[in-house]
Amino acid sequence: MPTKKGTASGGTRRTPATGSRAANQRADAQRNRAKILAGTVTAISRNPDASVADIAAEAGVGRVTLYGHFQNRAELIEAALMDSLERGEDVLSEVPLDGEAAAAFQRLVASSWVLVDQSRALLAAAxxxxxxxxxxxxxxxAEARMRGLLLRGQREGAFRVDLPVSWLLTTTHVVMNGASEEVRIGRLDPExxxxxxxxxxxxxxxxxxxx
Amino acid sequence: MPTKKGTASGGTRRTPATGSRAANQRADAQRNRAKILAGTVTAISRNPDASVADIAAEAGVGRVTLYGHFQNRAELIEAALMDSLERGEDVLSEVPLDGEAAAAFQRLVASSWVLVDQSRALLAAAxxxxxxxxxxxxxxxAEARMRGLLLRGQREGAFRVDLPVSWLLTTTHVVMNGASEEVRIGRLDPExxxxxxxxxxxxxxxxxxxx
Structure with missing residues (x-):
C-alpha cells in the first residue's frame, strides 16, 4: 500500500535536525499503526483465528514493531474495531433522521447493515x-443514535409502546447480527x-x- | 452430593473379584463424570471464565481425575452442553405441536426459553x-423440531411465505438468545x-x- 512520505513539521524546541528526526519517527509510527490496523482486518477476514504473527506478516511489519504498538491480540482487535467504528460514525452521522420515523429507521438500518456487513469478521473476532x-x-x-430514533417513533405513535425501547434496540441489534452470521456461513445472500x-x-x- | 454405591454387575469373563473391581471402577468413573459435569455448570454460572482447576474444585474431584475424563476446558464445556441439551430434549419432546401452528409455536418458544434461561452461562461459555x-x-x-413447525405454519398460511424458513428460524434463535443476554446483564426481567x-x-x- 503506497503511503505519503512524512514531512517534517516543526513546533518543537529541539534543534532542527532532532525535531525533524522525531517528526519522521512519529510519521513512521503513524504509518505503521495504520498498516497494522488495515492488516488486522485483512488477516482476520481471511482467517478469523489469525495470530499476531499472521497479522504482522499481512501488514508487512516485524513482530517487534507490531508489539511496539499493541501488547497483545486483544489490544490489536480492539484498536481495529475502534478504527472501523470511527469510520462508521462518519457514514451514520450523514443519514437523515428527520421525517417519518419508520422511514428514517429503515434508512438507518440500511446504512448500519452496510457497516455490519463490512466489519463482520472483525466483529466476530472481537x-x-x-x-x-x-x-x-x-x-x-451508534446505539444512542438508534435509541433516539426508536424513542421518537414511540412518542409519535409509529412504534409500539408496550415494549421498552431497550428491547426494540436489542432486537434490532440481534436481527442485524443474525443476518450477518447467516451471510458469513453462506445461508443468506447479502443482497x-x-x-x-x-x-x-x-x-x-x-x-x-x-x- | 450423595450418590448410590455402585453395585458389581457380572457379564465379564474375568474372575468374580476382578469383574467386581472393574464394575466398581466403572461406577466410580460414571459418578465422577456426573459430578464434573454438574460442577462445570455451577462453576461457570458463578464465573463465566472459571478455569479447569475451579471446576475440579467445585466438583470435588482432583485435577488428575478431571483430566482423566476431559482433556481440556473445551471438551468439558462441550460435554456439559451436550448433557444439558439431552435433558432439554426430554422437555421439548413433550411439547404438543399439533393444533393451530401459531399457538404451537408459542408453546415451543415458551419451553425453549425455559431451557435457554437455565443454560445461559453454559451457552455463553460454549x-x-x-x-x-x-x-x-x-x-x-431442537432446530429440526422448530423448523418443522415453522414449515407447517407456512404451508397452512399461519406464517408468512415471503421469507425462507431458515430466516424465520434464525430470527427465533437470535431473539431468544438476545433476551437471554439482556437477562444476564440485568436489563430484562426473566419474567x-x-x-x-x-x-x-x-x-x-x-x-x-x-x-
Whole structure:
C-alpha cells in the first residue's frame, strides 16, 4: 500500500535536525499503526483465528514493531474495531433522521447493515477476544443514535409502546447480527439481507392498532 | 452430593473379584463424570471464565481425575452442553405441536426459553470456547423440531411465505438468545422475557393479509 512520505513539521524546541528526526519517527509510527490496523482486518477476514504473527506478516511489519504498538491480540482487535467504528460514525452521522420515523429507521438500518456487513469478521473476532460489555461500550454512539430514533417513533405513535425501547434496540441489534452470521456461513445472500431485516423489524415494531 | 454405591454387575469373563473391581471402577468413573459435569455448570454460572482447576474444585474431584475424563476446558464445556441439551430434549419432546401452528409455536418458544434461561452461562461459555458450527450441530434436534413447525405454519398460511424458513428460524434463535443476554446483564426481567419474545416474533412471522 503506497503511503505519503512524512514531512517534517516543526513546533518543537529541539534543534532542527532532532525535531525533524522525531517528526519522521512519529510519521513512521503513524504509518505503521495504520498498516497494522488495515492488516488486522485483512488477516482476520481471511482467517478469523489469525495470530499476531499472521497479522504482522499481512501488514508487512516485524513482530517487534507490531508489539511496539499493541501488547497483545486483544489490544490489536480492539484498536481495529475502534478504527472501523470511527469510520462508521462518519457514514451514520450523514443519514437523515428527520421525517417519518419508520422511514428514517429503515434508512438507518440500511446504512448500519452496510457497516455490519463490512466489519463482520472483525466483529466476530472481537466477540471472541473482548468482553461483551466492552464491545457494547464501543458501539455507544451508534446505539444512542438508534435509541433516539426508536424513542421518537414511540412518542409519535409509529412504534409500539408496550415494549421498552431497550428491547426494540436489542432486537434490532440481534436481527442485524443474525443476518450477518447467516451471510458469513453462506445461508443468506447479502443482497437479500436488508429486505429480510426490515421484513422482521418493521411489522414487529409497528403498533397494531387493529388488534 | 450423595450418590448410590455402585453395585458389581457380572457379564465379564474375568474372575468374580476382578469383574467386581472393574464394575466398581466403572461406577466410580460414571459418578465422577456426573459430578464434573454438574460442577462445570455451577462453576461457570458463578464465573463465566472459571478455569479447569475451579471446576475440579467445585466438583470435588482432583485435577488428575478431571483430566482423566476431559482433556481440556473445551471438551468439558462441550460435554456439559451436550448433557444439558439431552435433558432439554426430554422437555421439548413433550411439547404438543399439533393444533393451530401459531399457538404451537408459542408453546415451543415458551419451553425453549425455559431451557435457554437455565443454560445461559453454559451457552455463553460454549460460544467462547467452541466453534459456532459445533454449537449449531449440537442444537440440531431442537432446530429440526422448530423448523418443522415453522414449515407447517407456512404451508397452512399461519406464517408468512415471503421469507425462507431458515430466516424465520434464525430470527427465533437470535431473539431468544438476545433476551437471554439482556437477562444476564440485568436489563430484562426473566419474567417478562417470554412475552417480549412473542411480542416480536408473532407479528413478524404472521402473514399480513391486509397490507
Amino acid at each position: 466477540q471472541k477476544e473482548l468482553p461483551a460489555a466492552r464491545i457494547r461500550e464501543l458501539h455507544e454512539n 437479500d439481507a436488508p429486505r429480510f431485516i426490515d421484513a422482521i423489524l418493521l411489522p414487529a415494531f409497528t403498533q397494531k392498532r387493529d388488534r | 460460544q467462547k470456547e467452541l466453534p459456532a458450527a459445533r454449537i449449531r450441530e449440537l442444537h440440531e434436534n 417478562d422475557a417470554p412475552r417480549f419474545i412473542d411480542a416480536i416474533l408473532l407479528p413478524a412471522f404472521t402473514q399480513k393479509r391486509d397490507r
